[in-house]
């Protein structure tokens with residue numbers, strides 16, 4: 342019988358393999374974390390390929406970023422994860438990766454918030470971009486706070502993307518959705534400028550983002 346922690350360690354390694362296999366992380370890029378209990382987190386170690394981690398490589402950290410258990414160092418970007426957990430206490434997992442199309446759109450200053458992709462609106466609502474911060478620094482935490490409070494998936498200026506999820510699998514799916522949308526938007530912008538959906542179509546899509554009897558929020562951009 343596997344313990345809860347053992348299962349989570351396994352899933353972090355599995356999702357690391359998927360991120361690596363999809364080309365969302367190169368070399369030692371990216372990081373993955375999950376809540377272990379009220380005050381502890383499991384997170385990926387710094388300086389290690391996310392495609393080749395073993396459960397024993399995963400580190401236990403507290404809510405200040407201190408290592409509580411494990412041989413390796415806590416990822417330098419864990420402070421950004423902590424900011425996401427602080428702003429979204431209902432979320433259980435955070436993934437940061439460097440998917441190519443998402444990063445490319447930020448390099449070219451392409452606005453990814455116009456409502457053009459129905460599946461994106463129904464799942465993530467929109468892809469806003471957090472301002473630039475030095476990777477691995479405390480600035481990264483402050484850079485995401487305002488937007489991660491309102492959105493599950495963000496592009497990070499010149500530095501990939503970050504997502505929050507109800508569990509590790511949910512967070513991974515959001516990262517795939519984000520990069521798929523980024524790839525489509527990249528191709529569309531090569532050919533021209535994609536037209537926005539009409540207000541009535543947007544309202545129907547936004548209705549899918551809330552429970553059946555809840556008021557439908559406006560599209561936020």
Ligand SMILES: [Zn+2]
Nearest residue numbers: 371476500501
């Ligand atoms: Zn990074």
